[in-house]
Amino acid sequence: MKTRFITRHYDPAAAARLQSEGFSRPLAQVLAGRRIVGKSEMDTGLAGLIPPTALPHAAEAASMLADALEKGESVAVVGDYDCDGATASTVAYQGLRLLGFRPEKVSWFIPDRMSMGYGLSPVVVDALTEKYGRPDIILTVDNGMGSVEGVARANQLGIRVIVTDHHLPGEYLPAAACIVNPNGPDGAGAPGNLAGVGVIFYVLIALRAELRARGAFAAGQQPKLSKLLDLVALGTVADVVPLDRNNRILVAQGLKRLRSGRGSAGLTALYTLANQNKRDISQISVRDLGFTLAPRINAAGRIANMEIGIQCLLAGEANATELASQLEDINDQRKALERSMQEEALDSLSDADIEHRMSLVLSHPDWHQGLVGLVASRVKERTHRPVIAFAPTKNGLLRGSGRSIPGLHLRYCLSRIDTMFPGLILRYGGHALAAGLTIRGDGLEQFRDAFEKVVSENISPELLTEDIVVDGALAPEEISFGLIREIDSVVWGQSFEAPLFANEFDIVRQTPLRGGEHLKATVSTAGQHFDAIFFRHSTPLPGRVKLAYRLDVNEWMGRKSLQLMIENAEE
Template sequence: MSAPESVTDFPKIILRKSAATAFSAAVPPLLQKLYGARGVLSDSEIETGLEQLPKPEMKGLAEASRLLADAIQTQKRLLIVGDFDCDGATSTCVGLLGLRALGAAYVDYLVPNRFEFGYGLTPEIVAVAAERQPDLIVTVDNGISSIEGVAAAAKLGIPVLVTDHHLPGDALPDAAAIVNPNQHGCTFPAKSLAGVGVMFYVLLALRTELRARAWFSDARPEANLAELLDLVALGTVADVVPLEQTNRVLVTQGLRRIRAGRCRPGIKALLRVAGKDASRLVAADMGFAIGPRLNAAGRLDDISLGIRCLLTDDEDVALNLAAELDDLNRERRAIEQSMKDDAMRVLSHLQLDASNIPNGICLYDPTWHQGVVGILASRIKDRYYRPVIAFADADDDEMKGSARSIPGLHLRDALDLLAKRHPGLLNKFGGHAMAAGLSLAKADYLRFVDAFDAIVAELTTEEQLTAAVHSDGELQPEDFSIEHAELLRSAGPWGQNFPEPKFHGCFRLVQQRIVGERHLKMVLAPISAAGDAGQHIIDAIAFNIDTAQWPNPQAEQVKLIYKLDSNLFRERLSVQLLVDHIQALTD
């Protein structure tokens, strides 16, 4: 996270309030407070053993497991059709590895290239899939909106099993079976599963069905599906789905396998090229180190490169593929920075401030890379604290946009309302509360800009459009201990809707310097409640700082919003603050 660059500068701080909890004395008081502020109130809610997973009783699971069991027992040809992001890649791998482990003799995968086919099971990708002569198509992380694609497959005599987690529209595809916890009538409690989590549950149900059919034997032993949890954890974190208890269980179990070295060679290789110590891995590392390298393949080239990295059993091959993915990620970062510079030039000319900033920001440049506009939208959203849609050319007549939202505005619902108010304005749209994709005619862009701004204005309040950060309070100098830092690292996994603890406070700035081109390395002294800065000093770092503002030789004290972390360097653990926002204090 960069230092503040928004029109509101240093964000408003909202103090988290902890609800009354019923934890046992085994849970440290600090964690009781932090958990209570996140709506987790008892020991049972922080349990992360596999026995905490809800039973595989999702709508459509029974039909799906019978369909797959029949196909496996009769040696039908299965084809997985995935998506071109990290969740899609891990879903594809979990589906492929799991089905093979359960006895599927013929199973392959196909992921649409985003630049040739776009998202989902389209009629065009069905035509490509048909060349492989599958007996059954299984979608992962897509399909719930693929009405035309499923119909095209049916005309060719190919049934489709849809596994997805995206929100359904008013109509559903006429598939052989649909497994999606968010479809109407599904009572499964864990609505926030990622696509990879849905596929994992399909495999659990399939194993139960095959067990009932006496499929397993000494010659064909029952598969241990827990071996797939490293991939499930990676896809879950990278897709930024809410980490309610079911997802926390899946992520925790996957993290334990990775830390113990019992994970795919591809994950080990990606951690190596990212410079991460697997034994100290936390959920954020999967989101910021592994996920972007896999996503880079789908954004710039072909996600199948990432899938091959995750599927291979050869460590040397995995390392070579991980190096290619790392190169692509470096290229992606360069493209992203160039696009961000373009966007900031446009926005700076508008001289935006709190009085004239749009409710919803739309940006378009015909030279922008279609695969990177989502990241650009996220960066601009962070800066201006507004829902943002960044557009790039799809072809001569159509443009594609990637949207990112702020808390309080459900993007997919907003686009659905916009589409109903302005029939024909959108060609396609879909997504989640915080992220969505859409396409429209270039000729309709300006009309869309006005319509989107009006919808955001209608659905949000002034308070929701004001940059704010929730803080867990201020720490005192004695709290900056390695014991507390390690406690917080082990208390997760932290993530979406179960945020990593953040604190705020003032510090004496002892040293400051730029490292790695854009990162501000600092040495700080905590200031006590009495206003005194003691002799205790702490390292801190703020990533991707505005180098026009920092280092600041005039700053003697700073106000920070930060995370308390630990850093392992040359076999020595020390406290380190990860700074999200920084403000120089003046007399």
């Protein structure tokens, strides 16, 4: 796979202004490259949030929920089985309770990934009513836009449905009583980058305003929905939605609660266990949300049941550690399964003739349905090709998950295949860079050929060379703990990526780690030496090479040292 570095464009005038406002030269350039023109744009106070009045139909949903509260009606929350869905379900459940719903009037339900699939299907509606009885309202979170049949089934049973979602609508909208979606047909001008958990948080803010207007409580005595911001932050980071200013505020405020010890007992326990008591919660970062907590919550939905994940998020001090330990065990199982599947997937690449293919479609009879997305992601990283990985279902179908590369809209490709070969794809959905689908059990080879054809028609060969966007070079004296602290004070994420620098280095020494799985090195620039590590890279580096890297602090035996986390080597 070819890799080339492209230095991010930035406005020198904006960088100069930011530097005059107190930012260091490197960070000022980084922020200017992300279209920040002044220090005020980096303010993460709650006052900077876009108001809920900007979210279409949030007030309508709030009015329906307020009516339900006054009438003593019941609400069942139906979520998704990923981290965004779990946090959204928890926020909805806790938020409704905070705003006055009695415990027996609020319930939550998460479909089983393997037997029920995604979203509010008729099967889910029937399972929900069998478990809890018929609710007056079903409130979907992080799903529902594609639930045409499920909403119809709920309507048939006399259940009103409020859909809160952020996914793109399909050809037909469900006949719900209310749809709140910043990416829906009426979403122009809305905060469109909200995750599912962000959408329901906004609906709760609107509900609080509606109840306040009805005299339920005075402004100074209203419930504090800020208690839920740690969960909003986790779901927002986990779902990899663009971190525009609105989302950066939500994440920063959630981290603030966690760092001050006011966050969820379950999240705190999970963080403590994952770090083996080596790091206090006051040190939690955005990266910890995305790479430590989110995978452990997601593991429950992938290979077990998301109920344990939500129970952990809802836990009090008494049972938080026990539930976190169960999630830790599930995550260990997930890692072992994923490692085995990835090895099988990478082994299969030797027969795939990658250089002459635009896409890859992989399958194995022993693969786990809940982990094929992780396999597709890892193979996509290795090959820089769109990848779909399939696993068999119990009823003889193949369930797949795909990951794409910039420039190729994966959901559009699936739509084209569905048009060209009716009946081959039984169900699909997703976004530009990630999608899920189910196909006939005997349709793998036909799908592989169809996917290659559609991808070839919609991608140019130069897109198969991976472009790594970097933020320029650092002078040796700028590679410092001070710059690390400055960078760590900012909320980074999707579409507001953490700084990635690139320098020409001499390789002083390099040593393979863990049987050659990783590479540890000492690198030199302008006569100064730095420790570096290159994870998941086994090929020795040439004597002089341009490296893309992030700054990191390595802690070992109580000693802190600066090291470069190598992300890529230019080829």
